[in-house]
Amino acid sequence: MAVKFLNFVNDQNEYWPITIEIEVLRGMPEFKVIGLSDRSIREVHERARAAIKNNGYKFPIHRKIINLSPAHIPKQGTHLDLSIILGLLIRSGQIIYSPNPNAIFLGEVTLNGEIKSVPNINGILEAAKNKNVKQAFIPKANLKETYIEGIDLIPVENLKELINTLHSPAPAKQKTKTFEPVFPTFDDIINQNEAKKALAIALAGNHKALLIGSPGCGKSVLAQSAQNLILNRPFISVNGDITLTDLKTKYPQSKHGLIVFNELNELNRKSLDHMKVILESSPDHTIIATVNPCKCGYHQDPYKVCYCTPYNLKLFKQKLSATLLDRFDIAIIIIAEPLVDKPTHELEETKRHINLVKKARRTNRHKSLKQLLPALDSKSKNLISVIEKKYSISNRRLEKLLQLAQTISTINNKPNLTEEHIAESFNLQKFLITHEWTKNN
Numbered sequence: 001m002a003v004k005f006l007n008f009v010n011d012q013n014e015y016w017p018i019t020i021e022i023e024v025l026r027g028m029p030e031f032k033v034i035g036l037s038d039r040s041i042r043e044v045h046e047r048a049r050a051a052i053k054n055n056g057y058k059f060p061i062h063r064k065i066i067n068l069s070p071a072h073i074p075k076q077g078t079h080l081d082l083s084i085i086l087g088l089l090i091r092s093g094q095i096i097y098s099p100n101p102n103a104i105f106l107g108e109v110t111l112n113g114e115i116k117s118v119p120n121i122n123g124i125l126e127a128a129k130n131k132n133v134k135q136a137f138i139p140k141a142n143l144k145e146t147y148i149e150g151i152d153l154i155p156v157e158n159l160k161e162l163i164n165t166l167h168s169p170a171p172a173k174q175k176t177k178t179f180e181p182v183f184p185t186f187d188d189i190i191n192q193n194e195a196k197k198a199l200a201i202a203l204a205g206n207h208k209a210l211l212i213g214s215p216g217c218g219k220s221v222l223a224q225s226a227q228n229l230i231l232n233r234p235f236i237s238v239n240g241d242i243t244l245t246d247l248k249t250k251y252p253q254s255k256h257g258l259i260v261f262n263e264l265n266e267l268n269r270k271s272l273d274h275m276k277v278i279l280e281s282s283p284d285h286t287i288i289a290t291v292n293p294c295k296c297g298y299h300q301d302p303y304k305v306c307y308c309t310p311y312n313l314k315l316f317k318q319k320l321s322a323t324l325l326d327r328f329d330i331a332i333i334i335i336a337e338p339l340v341d342k343p344t345h346e347l348e349e350t351k352r353h354i355n356l357v358k359k360a361r362r363t364n365r366h367k368s369l370k371q372l373l374p375a376l377d378s379k380s381k382n383l384i385s386v387i388e389k390k391y392s393i394s395n396r397r398l399e400k401l402l403q404l405a406q407t408i409s410t411i412n413n414k415p416n417l418t419e420e421h422i423a424e425s426f427n428l429q430k431f432l433i434t435h436e437w438t439k440n441n
């Protein structure tokens, strides 16, 4: 569903209420503003793209449609920027916020995401008050001149501050009781059933999952969609170009929730080193990271040719060292599914996975190897010794293998861990256990 915001535009010396609808759809990249807008509004495309990128988010690549209604009122003014940019971030699933119908967002946004003052703010606020608006996010630079009472004014200086404010406990009265999915959900994704199940398992037991695949295979969409399974929990999404300082600030915010790392291979060396610490010491965080299989992205792709030299391939794999990979619990290779629009009106798959995750998260606690090993039945012990012999795995890996098996048994409502759970756990870790990545192939 499109994200909707209320706003106001001046026509013939009067402010009129308008609705801004922001939609991101599958299809060719495009940015369209419809509904009698002037050039100042249509130019939001470039400001939005730069501001979103410069603040560490991804500008959605699909078709983006901004509809301003009612269509007969001519609309002008860059003060609509803030709603449009916020809507794009919400609709593309990068931030979670369900717009409050009694709140408005006013401000022109610069390429860096600074929020610039709006002319005649009192005129807009007066009209807003008459429309029963209770909360207005306004440019900080406008605060001194405002005199309208009865509206809760929240001054913001830049996009980051706004997003933090929306996520901070104080003004966020938006804890939704009913399920309101954010785009995309599992039901928006064709097939990829194994990957979906693996992500549900990761969330059920706060495991660390790695999705490997060529550009466009859908790994990022899968990772983002997992947030729907724990909708009222913290969700943070960061890109590979994040600085170490930002990483250190953002990561703790995902406690008891999910943090997604897009393009892990693009992290700089310092952040990658810190990533090892994070992966090692985060029992209360689910981590999903995506990564390309090589620099060009198409190593071992069934449909496209990889142009990396053996030397480049080696460098790429060295960067994501064995010690880093050893700290993941799950690794899945994602292969693009044919693009067919999946007409879903129901959220069956998503809801089914939500229930699995919810139940398991309540009861599932990681046990140590010492606690897990003696409790195994004889078939499970046999399977473990076969795996140990064949792959000579470390104690760390064995612990992860059993912890993941434990989550799988919990998700299946089974009190005891069996060899089937261990086998399923092994399949999810196979890539990490066989060290395929670090081999030179």
Ligand SMILES: [Zn+2]
Pocket (backbone or CB within 6 Å): 294, 295, 296, 297, 298, 299, 306, 307, 308
């Ligand atoms: Zn390549």
